[in-house]
Amino acid sequence: MPQRNIDFGKFGARGIKGSDAVARKLDELAGGIATPVTARRGWIARLHYLTRSAKSRQAAKEAGLTVTDRTLKAWLDGRRRPSKANLERLDAAYWTVRRQNVARHLLKRLNREGRGTRVEIHPLNQSQVPRPLQRVVEYRTMNVRRWDRIVASWAAGDYQGLDDAWTTDVLPDLGSQWGQYEYVTNVGFAA
Amino acid sequence: MSDFDAIDSLLAAVGPEAELPPPHVRRELRERARLSKAQVARALGVSPSTVTAWEGGRDPAGETRTKYAYLLDGLAARFAADATPATPSTAESQAVAQAVAQAPAATDALPLRTAPEEGGGGDGDGDEVETLAAPEPCVLCGHPAGTRVAGFAQHLDPADCQATASVPDKSTAPPARPEIAPPARPEIAPASRPEIAPAGKPSPRAPRTATRPSERSKGPARRAFQEPSGPVDLIGQAVRAALTEHHGDVEAATAALLKRAIPDAMRLLDETRKGARYDIVAHPWIPDILKKQTSRGADQIWEARPKWTRHALPPGKHEVTALDINGAYLSALKTHLPLGQLEHSAGLPHDRRRAGVHLITPPEWEHEDVLPNPIGQRDEPGPLWVTEPTLRLLLRLSGPKHALCAPPEVHESYTSGATENLLEKFRIALKDARDTAIAEDDEVTLEYVKAMYSKFVSTMGESNYNRELYRPDWMHIIRSQAFSNLWLKALKAHDEGLTVVRAMGTDELHVIGDWRRVFPEGRGVTEVKVKDVYIAGTEGEGEE
Numbered sequence: 001m002p003q004r005n006i007d008f009g010k011f012g013a014r015g016i017k018g019s020d021a022v023a024r025k026l027d028e029l030a031g032g033i034a035t036p037v038t039a040r041r042g043w044i045a046r047l048h049y050l051t052r053s054a055k056s057r058q059a060a061k062e063a064g065l066t067v068t069d070r071t072l073k074a075w076l077d078g079r080r081r082p083s084k085a086n087l088e089r090l091d092a093a094y095w096t097v098r099r100q101n102v103a104r105h106l107l108k109r110l111n112r113e114g115r116g117t118r119v120e121i122h123p124l125n126q127s128q129v130p131r132p133l134q135r136v137v138e139y140r141t142m143n144v145r146r147w148d149r150i151v152a153s154w155a156a157g158d159y160q161g162l163d164d165a166w167t168t169d170v171l172p173d174l175g176s177q178w179g180q181y182e183y184v185t186n187v188g189f190a191a
Numbered sequence: 192m193s194d195f196d197a198i199d200s201l202l203a204a205v206g207p208e209a210e211l212p213p214p215h216v217r218r219e220l221r222e223r224a225r226l227s228k229a230q231v232a233r234a235l236g237v238s239p240s241t242v243t244a245w246e247g248g249r250d251p252a253g254e255t256r257t258k259y260a261y262l263l264d265g266l267a268a269r270f271a272a273d274a275t276p277a278t279p280s281t282a283e284s285q286a287v288a289q290a291v292a293q294a295p296a297a298t299d300a301l302p303l304r305t306a307p308e309e310g311g312g313g314d315g316d317g318d319e320v321e322t323l324a325a326p327e328p329c330v331l332c333g334h335p336a337g338t339r340v341a342g343f344a345q346h347l348d349p350a351d352c353q354a355t356a357s358v359p360d361k362s363t364a365p366p367a368r369p370e371i372a373p374p375a376r377p378e379i380a381p382a383s384r385p386e387i388a389p390a391g392k393p394s395p396r397a398p399r400t401a402t403r404p405s406e407r408s409k410g411p412a413r414r415a416f417q418e419p420s421g422p423v424d425l426i427g428q429a430v431r432a433a434l435t436e437h438h439g440d441v442e443a444a445t446a447a448l449l450k451r452a453i454p455d456a457m458r459l460l461d462e463t464r465k466g467a468r469y470d471i472v473a474h475p476w477i478p479d480i481l482k483k484q485t486s487r488g489a490d491q492i493w494e495a496r497p498k499w500t501r502h503a504l505p506p507g508k509h510e511v512t513a514l515d516i517n518g519a520y521l522s523a524l525k526t527h528l529p530l531g532q533l534e535h536s537a538g539l540p541h542d543r544r545r546a547g548v549h550l551i552t553p554p555e556w557e558h559e560d561v562l563p564n565p566i567g568q569r570d571e572p573g574p575l576w577v578t579e580p581t582l583r584l585l586l587r588l589s590g591p592k593h594a595l596c597a598p599p600e601v602h603e604s605y606t607s608g609a610t611e612n613l614l615e616k617f618r619i620a621l622k623d624a625r626d627t628a629i630a631e632d633d634e635v636t637l638e639y640v641k642a643m644y645s646k647f648v649s650t651m652g653e654s655n656y657n658r659e660l661y662r663p664d665w666m667h668i669i670r671s672q673a674f675s676n677l678w679l680k681a682l683k684a685h686d687e688g689l690t691v692v693r694a695m696g697t698d699e700l701h702v703i704g705d706w707r708r709v710f711p712e713g714r715g716v717t718e719v720k721v722k723d724v725y726i727a728g729t730e731g732e733g734e735e
């Protein structure tokens with residue numbers, strides 16, 4: 001059944017989109033500030049990251065941190081602290097800028113000068129599917145050589161583009177059962 | 192050689208077709224010679240399936256048929272020749288040889304063969320001695336010779352053969368009849384060479400037997416017992432390369448090798464898993480209990496590291512020996528490792544075929560004054576996550592053989608199907624390298640091997656130094672196995688009547704008593720070495 005699933009989970013299968021798993025893994029590889037934004041240490045660190053240079057201020061502005069320079073200065077001086085809404089914006093902007101900054105390095109490591117990276121695909125969870133409807137779906141591994149589209153759409157926060165890149169470019173290399181791997185429990189790779 | 196070709200093809204074209212033995216004999220002959228179909232096919236210039244068809248009853252035609260007949264007859268003659276001298280041979284082989292020998296004898300229409308029996312009848316005088324216009328290298332000594340006997344350029348007088356003594360070393364292949372033996376076959380039967388060399392005029396049979404691919408040739412691939420196909424000597428190669436690169440500077444070479452120990456260990460692991468049954472799953476989903484809570488923090492797994500010192504020594508002064516277990520982590524690589532993704536289960540009894548981590552309530556330990564607690568120095572009460580080796584140790588100790596404690600209570604588990612052999616080849620490769628290094632007193636290799644296995648274990652979890660493998664469960668399990676091994680050594684010492692004073696870390700065991708009858712001393716992984724000997728204890732009344 002070489003196609004996308006129409007009504008995933010109808011019979012109780014559980015899993016996440018393969019592209020979401022890839023995005024999670026890329027986030028994990030990108031790393032970043034682990035302290036939550038609600039803690040003072042967390043938002044201060046994010047703010048410093050976003051205001052280190054004029055370029056990063058510009059990137060933060062483009063990523064949605066649309067507060068005035070005066071407010072930023074007040075936050076940095078400790079005279080004021082961001083509101084709840086602004087904390088969310090700060091966090092979102094931080095992750096967007098962080099992804100953009102890491103993307104180039106990550107892409108280089110994943111492509112490994114054309115040798116690519118081995119990707120493990122752990123199949124979906126069928127434990128809740130009635131026995132007669134369960135299918136044999138094996139653990140698979142594959143080598144992905146071209147990560148450009150995947151990393152670019154991940155860095156741009158374009159989840160639709162990432163899904164297209166993963167499901168239509170990469171998965172068909174698994175052979176005619178690639179549709180079984182549209183939803184997975186985990187996608188593992190390292191960079 | 193080319194003139195042989197021409198003559199042979201001419202004769203084949205003129206004469207009637209060569210006779211072939213029945214199909215099953217063809218196959219039998221080939222298998223007795225340990226030639227694969229592919230080898231035969233290559234020599235005859237056909238495909239292996241064609242050879243299969245011939246052995247299944249089809250008959251070749253034309254020139255190929257002549258070649259095939261020549262090959263089969265040669266094989267038959269080979270076995271007949273083997274059977275007639277003192278070499279022990281089965282009656283069956285003789286029967287085969289005769290069956291084949293009869294077939295061609297019936298028709299004397301074999302144009303290019305001088306069968307050994309017939310050639311032997313010629314009594315040596317039948318050798319056709321040709322004088323060569325251009326000297327060719329002598330098959331015996333390699334120097335140019337002006338004559339050719341039975342197709343082989345050689346000196347007629349043994350005195351001309353300059354290097355007779357070193358003949359068996361020379362592996363210049365005597366070019367056989369060109370249509371059969373591929374020219375690049377270096378096998379010369381060393382046993383048959385000396386017969387030819389002094390004679391100078393070889394009997395026609397001699398070169399023939401020498402050129403036949405004998406049993407020494409590469410056998411077919413499907414033998415019951417094959418050479419173990421271990422990994423190539425990656426460790427030795429790396430050490431030699433590092434030493435050459437640093438011009439024999441041992442310290443620089445060691446430093447360079449230690450730096451690349453982790454990638455090299457991963458490469459060795461890949462090499463040892465070639466053709467293996469199970470794939471290494473390097474990035475499975477990891478349950479939260481195995482994830483570090485903060486970047487520097489620990490996860491929730493209790494590895495049961497022993498840290499135990501006996502509260503009170505028996506009265507009197509004692510000589511305590513601190514023993515060191517060699518290569519504790521290396522030995523611990525043999526343990527039950529979960530293969531795939533860990534799956535959650537609760538309330539099930541322990542399954543020996545699976546391994547992973549378990550939430551247990553440990554049993555009470557009542558032997559604290561003589562033996563350490565098998566779950567280590569745990570201060571908090573209550574349930575804790577332990578790994579497979581610790582649970583197995585507890586189950587074993589609660590069994591009827593030891594009956595040292597109650598069985599642990601397993602609440603929930605994350606397990607996967609397990610095998611003990613996943614890292615076995617890897618471990619053996621490292622152990623062999625270590626043993627060789629100790630025997631040769633090779634400090635560089637020793638350090639390198641040590642760095643390989645210890646860093647492999649310590650970085651196989653969430654480490655930035657090794658991103659190829661992300662198995663914190665394996666790391667904990669291997670460490671626990673080392674602790675469990677140490678605990679069992681302490682138990683062994685206790686059972687043999689020694690007084691265990693301290694069990695600490697992975698490899699430290701302090702005992703009182705004659706430990707040499709319990710543990711062999713040495714540097715191998717099954718042996719122990721003495722770290723320290725000291726006197727401990729209070730003044731007993733015996734000395735006052």
